[in-house]
Amino acid sequence: MVKTAHKLQATELDRRQASPDNAGKKPCMRQFKVIVVFNQAVSQGWMLIAFAWPEDLGPPVPGQFFTFNPQGLQAGDAGLLRRPLAFAHYGRGLAFALYQIRGKATQALSSFPEGGSLDLIAPLGNGFPLPLLGEQALLAGGGIGIGPLFYLQSVVQGSDTSTNASSLPQYPASKLFLGFRSATQIPSFTQAAERWLRQTQSTDRTQELFANDRQPVLAGLADLQLCLDQAYIATDDGSRGFKGTVVEALLHEIGLADASLKTLNAHLFACGPTPMLAAVDALALEQGVSAQLSAEQWMACGVGACQGCVLPARAGGYLRACADGPVFSQGEILWKA
Amino acid sequence: MESLSREPDVSVKIGSLVLPNPVGVASGTFGYGQEYRELVDIDALGALYTKAVSVDPRVGNKPPRLVETPSGLINSIGLANPGLAVFLNEKIPYLRSLRCPVLVNVVGETESEYTAIVEAIEKRIGTFQEGTKSPVDGYELNLSCPNVEKGGMAFGTEPELVERITWKVRKLTQRALIVKLSPNVTDISQIALAAEAARADAISCINTVVGMAIDVKTCKPLIARGIGGLSGPAIKPIGVACVWKAARAVRIPVIGLGGITCANDALEYLLAGASAIQVGTAIFSNPRAPLEILEGIKAWMRERHIENLSQIPSLLDFPSWPRALTPCAGLKPPQTRF
Known part of the structure; x- marks a missing residue:
């Protein structure tokens, strides 16, 4: 349906990974090339990127991330270093990620x-565990x-x-809370979709190039817009x-x-700036409920080898954001070290 | 004409150990192998130099530990590692499964810590038998880490200390013994000579260069410890010069590293006199870099009909200075104890 992701030249390693011995195991991280089908601004300084996901990898887990090699730099x-981005959506063979233009690589x-x-390189890190049956999932995102x-x-x-959603257990309607600095930061996926359609229809070449991706891209953007429309802002x-803050909004x-x-x-x-994660962590402790917190940190390798992206652990020592996280349970991290 | 189609011989001899090819992965950038096993065909590497092992577990330095600078990466990890006991019990079983040579990077705060680690590993893996693969095929003494208060670089800048520690470890093992040198010294040749005098099988140079970066908005250093170790393409010329100097001072093999990201970088080191190389920071950007570099080296050798790696240093088109005129001229060789 969509263009298949291009793997780098197959090596002995790929052949071994593809062997029947590995069938049914947790998907391995892989280095591969993808075709970017969508890369548009969604609000002031925020972008959304989408690319075809390799069919044989299986969907990434929410909370997992990938690293990309900055091109043109x-x-x-x-x-010099790869940059990590978290998945914002996955469906119909396409993976999406939101990012903010902050430095030269994101620029x-x-x-x-x-x-x-x-x-x-993907999929990396440990994603969010899904809420248990009967649990009221409260999702809080900042920035x-x-x-x-x-x-x-x-x-x-x-x-x-696009996934086997019908086979998932039914949850009480989860609630999504989103915090922004101001209204100008709030993305509009609908506007981005319109702009992308106009651009890709402008020439014969782009029309042909994106013909197969049109439906999955638009459906993904519609999913994201629906999520946003139903969220508490x-x-x-x-x-x-x-x-006020997203945590205040949640309590309210x-x-x-x-x-x-x-x-x-x-x-x-929760996922967002450190003070917000600290607040959610403290709230969960105070109220005696579970919390999952996704941290952001500078990384070099992204796979757990270099020990560069560590966060101070409450139990002493440090935990790696990339391989022990990025999603941590309540109480694992000392946010204000 | 037959020789043209022959595959070049890329094996390298380090003491009693034969590396199948010259491209290794540098200590600290590859963990103990497990982290990269899904991305890299580890068995095809010339050597795996492990993350440093210390006697006691080390949690490492306070974050932030990393900052990217122009063409470089400053790190201050602080030799974070699970310690000798965990290494023996949990890492050796995995290392045993690898087909590539494994060199354990050893670090200590005191001389006795270096010997304690090598002694414990030797005891665990058993008697050395030449030509037989064992879970650990040799040691790289880290006398050059700039990110710790005690030990590390403090040892590697004093020729007498380098010679003493190397000799103490030498007496414990017949396996390959490599001494990793720091560029943060006045003359690396002196340190190289000290390692050679204590019968190291090779030296590797260079470890990271002391560096610092400051955020002008907050007026704070960008890594928590202030200064750290600079790696990446920014230090390649420093590494090539150090290898060139060291290779002229000693007869044992020199293993070159520092900023190698492609085959041409590796060839610069080989031309400067290195017998083998290590790839470090480039792995973060492209985990396939080591094996791509190996292919590039072989292609270069085939193109020039070079049959053997050891022929490469002689190709450097630069006056081969007589030893008496080399930068370490006039140096009194360190006192040997054998």
């Missing part, structure tokens, strides 16, 4: 042409950390029709939704006066 210009990625091929929660929400709600400046909505998180049988899932 020289080693002397911040192009370069933002101008990476649709149709170009990007070198990835660019909202990406993995979109994906988690779509899996928990079974809105991702908080902004720091009050320009949209609740005025739940109305803790009459219901504690414990009686709700709540399970918290």
Whole structure:
């Protein structure tokens, strides 16, 4: 249906991985090339990228991430290390990721042409565990950390029709809370879809190039927009939704006066800036409920070898964001070390 | 004409150990192998140099531990490792399954820690038999880590200390013994001579170069410990020069590393006098780099009808200085104890 991801030249290792002995095991991380089919701005300084996912890998787990090799940058210009991005959506053979233009590598990625091929290592890290039956999943995302929660929400709600969603157990409707600095940061996937359609229909070449990807891309964007439309919004400046932090919005909505998180049988899932993760961690401890927190950290290898991306562990020592995380359980990390 | 189609011989002899090819993965960038096993055909590597092993577990330095700088990476990991006991019980079983030579990077805060580690590993893996693969095929003494308060580089900058530690370890093992040198010294040739005098089988150079980067917005260093070790393409010319100097000072093989990302980088080191090389930081960007580099070296050799790796250093088109005029001229060889 969509263009198949191009694997780098097959090696002995690939043949061994593909052997029947490995069938049914957790998908191995792999280095491969993908064709970028979508790479558009979705709000001020925020971008969404989508690419064909190798069919034989199986879907990534929400909370997992990939690393890409920055293209068009020289080693002397911040192009030496790979950069990690979390999956924001997966469906119909396409994987999506949200990113913010922050430094040279994300700046370069933002101008990476649709149709170009990007070198990835994926899937990496440990994703979010799914909530247990009967648990009330409360998802909180802050800033660019909202990406993995979109994906988690779509899996928990079974809105991702391309996977075996019908076979998933039914959960109480999970609630998604998203925090932004201001309304200008809130993405519009609908507008991005319109712009992409106009651009890809502009010439015969792009029409042909993207003909097969049109439906999966638009469906993915529609899924994301639906998730966003159903989410509770908080902004720091009050320009949209609740005025305050995403954690304050969550507490306000739940109305803790009459219901504690414990009686709700709540399970918290969060990704965002460190102060926000610290707040969710503390809230879960105080209320005696489970929480899963996805951390962000600078990385070099992304696979657990270099020990560069560590976070201080509450039990002493350090944990690697890439291989022990990026999703940690409540109480594992000392956020304010 | 027959010789043209013959595959070049890329094996390298380090003491009693034969490396199947010259391309190894550098200590600290490849863990103990397990982390990369899904991405790299480890058995095809010339050598795996493990993450450093210390007697006690080390949690490592406070984060942030990394910062990318122009063409480089400053790290201050602080030799984080699970310690000798975990290495013996949990890492050796995996290393035993590998077909490529495994060199254990050894680090200590005192001389006795270096010997304790080698002694314990020797005891665990049993008697050395030449030509037989064992879970550990040799040692790389880390006398050059810049990221710790005690030990590491503090040993590697004093020729007498290098000679003493190397000799103490030498007496414990017949397996390949390599001493990893720091570029943060006045003259690397002196340190290389000290290692050779203590009967090291090879030296590897270079470890990272001391570096620092500061955030001008916050006015704070970008890594928690202030200074760290710079690696990556930025240090390649320093590494090539160190290898060139060291290779002129000693007769034992020199293993070159520092900023190698492609076959041409590796060839620079080989032309400068290296017998083998290691790839480090480049693995983070492209885990397939080591095997791509090996293919590139072979292609270069085939193109030039070079049959053997050891022929490469003689191809350097530069006056071969008589030993008396080399940069280490006039140096008194260190006192040997044999």
